[in-house]
Amino acid sequence: MNFFQLLQQRKWHAVFGYLLFIGMMSTGYYYNLTFVQLGLEDFAATQLNLGADVIARDMALLAICTCLVALGFGWWMEQQCRRQQFKTKIRISFGVVLSQALLTLYLPLITTEAGFMVWVVFSSIALGVGVPAMFSMTIDLIPVRDRGYVAAIVTAIAYFAAEVFSSEWTFEFFRQQFLWILFLGAAGIGGLAFLKVPWIGSLSNQHTLSEYGIGRFVRTRSDNKSIPSRIVQQMLILMFLIYFIDSLGFLRMLKVPALMHSSWQSPVFSDRLFIAVVHVGGALIAGVLYSSLNERHLFYWIFGMFALTHLQYSLHLRTYGEGKVTLALPMMYALTVSLYTVINFSIWADLSTPKTIGMHSALGVASSAWTATFLSTGLAIFWQGRGMTLEQHIQIVDSLAMLAFLIMVLFAFFKKQEKLI
Amino acid sequence: MKDKQFWLIFSILFAFLCNGCSRNGFYQVSFITEGEHVIHSSLSGDLIILGGSVTILKNALLDGDAHLIAGKLRLDGIIQGNVSALGGTLQVGDHAKINGVLNHGGGELQGSQIENAVEKINTGTRIQIPEVSSQQHQTIIGTLGRWILNAFLIGLLALVLNNYLAGQLMRVGETEIKHFWVSIAMGILVGVVGLTLLVLLAYTLVLIPVALLGMFFLGFSIVFGWISGAVFLGKMAAEKWGRAYSKAEVFGSVFVTIFCFSAIGALPYVGGLANILFGTIGLGATFLTRYGFRRFTPETLYDQK
Numbered sequence: 001m002n003f004f005q006l007l008q009q010r011k012w013h014a015v016f017g018y019l020l021f022i023g024m025m026s027t028g029y030y031y032n033l034t035f036v037q038l039g040l041e042d043f044a045a046t047q048l049n050l051g052a053d054v055i056a057r058d059m060a061l062l063a064i065c066t067c068l069v070a071l072g073f074g075w076w077m078e079q080q081c082r083r084q085q086f087k088t089k090i091r092i093s094f095g096v097v098l099s100q101a102l103l104t105l106y107l108p109l110i111t112t113e114a115g116f117m118v119w120v121v122f123s124s125i126a127l128g129v130g131v132p133a134m135f136s137m138t139i140d141l142i143p144v145r146d147r148g149y150v151a152a153i154v155t156a157i158a159y160f161a162a163e164v165f166s167s168e169w170t171f172e173f174f175r176q177q178f179l180w181i182l183f184l185g186a187a188g189i190g191g192l193a194f195l196k197v198p199w200i201g202s203l204s205n206q207h208t209l210s211e212y213g214i215g216r217f218v219r220t221r222s223d224n225k226s227i228p229s230r231i232v233q234q235m236l237i238l239m240f241l242i243y244f245i246d247s248l249g250f251l252r253m254l255k256v257p258a259l260m261h262s263s264w265q266s267p268v269f270s271d272r273l274f275i276a277v278v279h280v281g282g283a284l285i286a287g288v289l290y291s292s293l294n295e296r297h298l299f300y301w302i303f304g305m306f307a308l309t310h311l312q313y314s315l316h317l318r319t320y321g322e323g324k325v326t327l328a329l330p331m332m333y334a335l336t337v338s339l340y341t342v343i344n345f346s347i348w349a350d351l352s353t354p355k356t357i358g359m360h361s362a363l364g365v366a367s368s369a370w371t372a373t374f375l376s377t378g379l380a381i382f383w384q385g386r387g388m389t390l391e392q393h394i395q396i397v398d399s400l401a402m403l404a405f406l407i408m409v410l411f412a413f414f415k416k417q418e419k420l421i
Numbered sequence: 422m423k424d425k426q427f428w429l430i431f432s433i434l435f436a437f438l439c440n441g442c443s444r445n446g447f448y449q450v451s452f453i454t455e456g457e458h459v460i461h462s463s464l465s466g467d468l469i470i471l472g473g474s475v476t477i478l479k480n481a482l483l484d485g486d487a488h489l490i491a492g493k494l495r496l497d498g499i500i501q502g503n504v505s506a507l508g509g510t511l512q513v514g515d516h517a518k519i520n521g522v523l524n525h526g527g528g529e530l531q532g533s534q535i536e537n538a539v540e541k542i543n544t545g546t547r548i549q550i551p552e553v554s555s556q557q558h559q560t561i562i563g564t565l566g567r568w569i570l571n572a573f574l575i576g577l578l579a580l581v582l583n584n585y586l587a588g589q590l591m592r593v594g595e596t597e598i599k600h601f602w603v604s605i606a607m608g609i610l611v612g613v614v615g616l617t618l619l620v621l622l623a624y625t626l627v628l629i630p631v632a633l634l635g636m637f638f639l640g641f642s643i644v645f646g647w648i649s650g651a652v653f654l655g656k657m658a659a660e661k662w663g664r665a666y667s668k669a670e671v672f673g674s675v676f677v678t679i680f681c682f683s684a685i686g687a688l689p690y691v692g693g694l695a696n697i698l699f700g701t702i703g704l705g706a707t708f709l710t711r712y713g714f715r716r717f718t719p720e721t722l723y724d725q726k
Contacts (some may be wrong), residue, residue, distance in 0.1 A: 013614060281609070288606040292719040311621060318454055318490040319508070332617055333677035335610075390456070413429070 002211060011200035017141035017206065020253045022150060024093065024134055024189075025345065026157035027181060033162045035119045035174040036062075036127070040120075043107060043171035048116055050136045055383045058113075060129075062120045063374035069128025074362025077132055078355060086204040089133050091193040094186060096130035101182035103174055105154050117296040128366065135361035138349035140203055143211040145285035145291070152347035153288025153336055157412035158277035163272050169265060209356045215293065215350035232351050232360060235367050238299050239347075241404050242340045244391065249397040250333075252390060253313070256322050263330035270325060278331050282338030290342055296341055296412065303405035305336040317391040357407065449485070450627050453492065458497065467502070469626055470494055479516045485522065487529060489625060496538075496632035502698065504539075506530065513538050568683035572676045579648045580668060589713025593646060593652020596706040596717045603719065605698070608646075608705030615639050639704070643713065646703015651678035 006014045011326040044050045044058060103123050110116050142150050165177070192200060207213045217231055253259050266272055289298060316325055348364040349357060383393055455473040460481045467485040468475065474493035478485055481498035489506045496504075497514030504511070506528045519539040526544075531561030535542070568645035583590060589697025597604050616633065621633040655674025660668040686696040709717040 123434075285606040287611055288602050289610070292600070292603040294720050301614075306623070308614065308617060312617070315471075315621065315624060328617065332613070335613065352627065 002146050003149075013202040014085075014206070016199050017203050018146075019152065020192075021137060021141040022153055022157070024137075025154040026135060026161075027185060028130065029158040029341075030161050031100070031155065031160060031178055031182075032127075034059060034166055034169075034179055035171070038166075038169045039171035039174040042169060043110075044116060047108070047171070048111070048113060050113060050116075052254055053381060053385075054113065056377055058117060058120055059377060061117060061375050062124050063370045065121055065349075066128045066131070066376075067122030067370045069125050069318060070131045070362040070366030070370075074132040074359040075127050077136065077358030077362075086137070086207070086349065086378070087193070089137055089140070090200070090374055091135040092129060092201075093137075094189040094193040096126050097182060097189055098186040099126040101131075101179065101186050104178055104182060107171070107175065129133075132358040132362040132367045134362075135348060136357040138346075138361075139207045139212055139215075139352065139354055139357050141206065142349070143389060144214070144216050144350065145211065147216070147350060148287045148290030148342065151290070151342045152283040153339045154345055155283035155286070156280040157266060159283065159334070159338060159341070160276045163264070163276035163279060167269075167272075213354050215352050217347075217351050218353060222354070229351075232363070235295075235347055235351060236363060239340075239344060240368035240372045241362060241400075242299075242302055243369045244304075244376050244396060245401050245404065246337065246340070247373045248376035249310055249313070249394060252384065252393045256390060258323050259325055262324035263327065274327055275330050275334050278334040279338050282335040283342055283356075286339040286342035290346060293341070295347065298339065300405070300408055300412070302340045302343075303401055303408055305339070306334060306401035307398060307405050309333050310334055310394055310401055314391065314394050314398050317394060322390060338361075386407040387391075430693060432688050453624070454626070467627075471625075477517075477636070479505040479514070490626075508631070512650075543546055564687070568680055569682055572679040575648065575679045576672045577651060578644070582645070582648060582666070583652060583671045586713065590645075590649040590652045591656070591702075592713040592716050593649035593706045594651075594712045596710050597650045597702050598653060599648065599718060600706070600717060603700065603701045603717075604705035605707060606705065608701030608708050611642075611704050612639070612701055615616075642707045642712075643700045643703045644706045646705075647679065647682065647699065648675055649706065649713065650703060651675040654678070 003015070003018060016135060028393060040062070041055055041059065044055045045052075059202070064263070100123070103119065103126065110119050138147065166174070191197070261267065286298070291386075309329070310330060312329050313325075316329060336349065344365070348361040351364075352360040451464060451466060451468050453468070453470045453473050453475055457476075457682045459476045460480060460483065461478055463482040463484060465484045466486045468483055468490045470487070470489045472492045474495065476497040477496040477500070479497045483498070483500045483502075485498075486502035487494060487500055487504045489504070489509050492507075493510045493512065494499070494504075495512045495518040496512065496519075498516070499518045499520065501520050503524060504519050505526065507526045508528040509530060510529045512626040513527075513530070513535045515532075515534050517532070517534070517538040521539075523535075523539045525542060532538070539553065549668045571630065577589075598603055618640070619632045619635045619639070620630040622635065651674045653669055655670055656666045659670055673717050681701055686692045688695070706717075707713075
């Protein structure tokens, strides 16, 4: 790892860069996993008494707006060289964190659906700007060799915290948790953005170094152009499929209390701790494998494991109905989710140059992840509305995962292998 | 590419061949997971019910065994073989006839004429589990003898493998030592996913033989990894001391390594974890190198080239 070399060489500014990136990304993802995905839904249902379809529509609005803002901002970053400067990114991040802190603070004042929609639009603007700005800091702060490991640490912290420190899935619980984190974070980033910190100057130039700037999978000159190269397009499709399969299955399982109360929402702390530890283990495995294997191999594992996980759930539903599950089922799910999250955190930077990172991360995170989540949410609600049983639903998700896995294996089978040394 | 086409066509033909076996009455099974099914006249082969419901009407015949794991079986016809009820509901009608044995291990039995329908009913609630002597009762000499025997047998296996697959053993061993963390990560992944898959296969009952074969394969991969690591370390040591790496050294290095594994495994608290660690390293390196048929080069190094 480069990190240990930097420690030995006492390059404290670079070490600080690691800590800054890990802190920002893990907190941001933790916020997204809990407050945005679970807390907002709870707020709309319990405080505003909105129906499931209305909540789904509002969450869709959040997804679409975030996606559009991220794409627009990513494109803008690519066009404006000044926007690619590290100092500018820090300032933008400060704006994003402060906005989210204020939005989180004032959420309880919302009493009508129209007000909630306005809140959602403002929040999506902050999220949409935050995605390309924060993801693009990867090339400034994290050397190519360490991206897998750093993504693993970010994923491990976010999932561990989300599982262990979220005993209640209510908006007020998450709000109390995040208010001080966001305000403290905003103060810290604000200090870096507007005060004269000597390390910031050194960090600003890191992307020009060969260890940082050019991603691991950038191999041709077309990878530095605005139009996404073939490999970027392939990754967009694969990540879209992964997010789609994951959220299509999980969103429906989320509505079954027996499944959730025996796993992710278990009142027994040791159950949640077990899942958290699996998330951490899965993230570390993914970090090591991402740094050592070809990116395609990890996708085989992810699709194969999703197929296996949903098959497990499918068999459970057929034999025991919608009853309690053993921890073996969420264990496989958590392992798979950790694997793909690590890839999502590192691959967009590894497919990019300093010029294209903004657009690629916007395309990757906003377009494939948010759009997939939005579409799968809509589809899940539509199927539920038409009376599809959970068993049938999971069976379809399982089939999709299996199909994706088989298609990938088939492609791999006929792909001309590069001769290994 | 021609090789690939051959294997693809071979796989498809093999699948057809397997399917053909069932048509010829070699083995046939019906696997019910959902919906409502009615047997009006006759059905060949075994019947496994994992969900939904199956009704065997009066005078209809099931020419095989029935296994009820979940769901419902309404029996008013004839079953030539045994019936095993592990879960769900078995409803025995007035005209039902089971020519074999009814094994009742779980689930609900309904019907007033059950005794008339079958000659023998085995209930699964009083199965005597044979008492297995605990390892703690073994004497030190007995334990040492077991470790020595284990090490000796695996040492012999190493000699055979080294005779035919020396290069492969070296490549796996090299990966274990030089790419320690990648081997562990891959080993954990293969272990967890492999075991889950095997449990799922066993769950279907019909695929228990495949699951057993898979268990053997996983176990053999772990032992292959152990042997490879030991052979590689032994060779490194022999080179350092300027000795030729003969068959005796191969046997010796594997013997000592396996004996040490057994001794470490016996340590309280950490022994079990250490054995899992050794197992995952072996498993991971074996898979990374495809049983040593290719050399593992980390992608980051490959990118740099």
